[in-house]
Amino acid sequence: MNYETVIGLEVHVELLTKSKMFCGCNNEFSTESNKHCCPVCLGMPGALPVLNKGVVEYAVKASLALNCEVAEFSKFDRKIYFYPDMPSAYQISQYEIPLARNGHIDVETADGHIRPIGVHTLHMEEDAGKLIHEEGKPYSQVDLDRAGVPLVEIVSEPDIRSADEASQYLNNLKTLLQYAEVSDCKMEEGSLRCDLNISIRPEGSSEFGTKVEVKNLGSFRVVRRAIEYEEKRQKEILESGGKVVQETRRWDEQRGKTVHMRGKVDNRYSPEYNLPPVILTQEWIEEIRQSLPELPHQRKKRYIEQFGLPSYDAEVITSSKELSNFYEECVEHYHDPKTVSNWVMVELMGLLNETGKEIEDVIFKPKQLANMLSMIDKGTISGKIAKDVFKEMFDTGKDPDDIVKEKGLIQISDEQELEEIARDAIQQNPQSVEDYKNGKKKALGFLVGQVMKATKGKANPQMANKILKDLLDK
């Protein structure tokens, strides 16, 4: 039997406010422990939370970027649980009336259609502290610097049908929130975290199967692997006549599989009576909407109109804010936006892929790429040599000028010098010369190749072509 996968994602995103959600402690990512703590985030009896206005602004920005309807009235509740990552024994969250609902994030399906994935709700909540369990020790260590850090939790509708769609949803969500400048969305620092709800059902069925929740997904790659693993595991259970058990599982990186973590728990909520409700006016929501930075689809449209880029190029480049910032800075220093887009999409993205680096890790400046492109225009280097220069620039961050000088890569455009090399090529390849004379024009390309080879790619290819042609046609 064929099965359909049903996926919903819960994404937690830390907001980039200066201070924590309910107290004035620093909200910077801390490399130490228990430095950013006060009676409020330590859960001391009697300490009272006061909501940070910046958190509301950022959360509204996130809601608008994800096409949500923002509620004029929302409120806080306590999610009550006993775990030492939260000394008050409850997390302040929005359960009953969340800040925003009914958003969507678009993905492209396997057959090339654009499909909106629903955002069910977006709500504000505080993060919990961090626990460290060292191997073999009879105790756990608690760091409360993260307790009280502001988060938004974004809950999708169960609209996602494949690992591919899940990846796109996550990538697009991350891009939108980075453009909106509400979070840096760094999974490795935990500022973006993701839980997975997944079930399968017979194709064509409209009822949901029993779902499993998977936690501890440390990267988008792991989300994909966990989905693929669960699809297979649940299918095997159903096909052998068994039943999927509702439970919470977690990703075990070492074993490359999901494992049981705990059974289903019913969380207990109560109203947070220490905080008044959050009441927003339409004017304020509108003001926040106006203050939103340019979003990806707006930037894409501008690239097509202002730079004359093909839609595909504009899409690829704006898919990451950092990448498109890099691109735009380069265009400021170079006259032809399409040439820049070719270099960014092919050479730069190629090297990033190859080295597993992110655009943030690139050590050369956009202006250096612009300079290198001008060197091609001026005939200082050939387009072919430029690729080597680019690689060197990517690896070392050195100026293209210096690389060309150090490595003696200046293009040979001296006619006399090229003619000599061309004569050698003709002499050494009588067969190609004969082929050419018999009308095989391709043979000329081969001879140009020999000249390029002899000069280690430094010959000006247009000139080499012309000189060879002149010599052969004589």
Added chain:
Amino acid sequence: MKIDSDMVEYLANLSRLNLSEKEKSEMQIELNSIVKQIGKLDELDVDNIPPIASMAPQKSVFREDKVLESLDSEDVFKNAPERIGNFFKVPRIIEE
């Protein structure tokens, strides 16, 4: 609603409390009295009254997004039963 002894044990478990038999029976009496008191509310007709979210004034209260000084490192641990370096130390949390 009547609180029986099973309910007392259930609530004690949820609250992570170890109660003696004497405490349990005292608790049962007290809880029944509380529930009875609150049950008074059932006498009211609230059919056409919208629920309220909180007793606080229906008005947002915010603080500006400004960093204030945190507690001194030593004060953070003042009430901690146990610490190890700059961490709170708690019994090992079993995850498996």
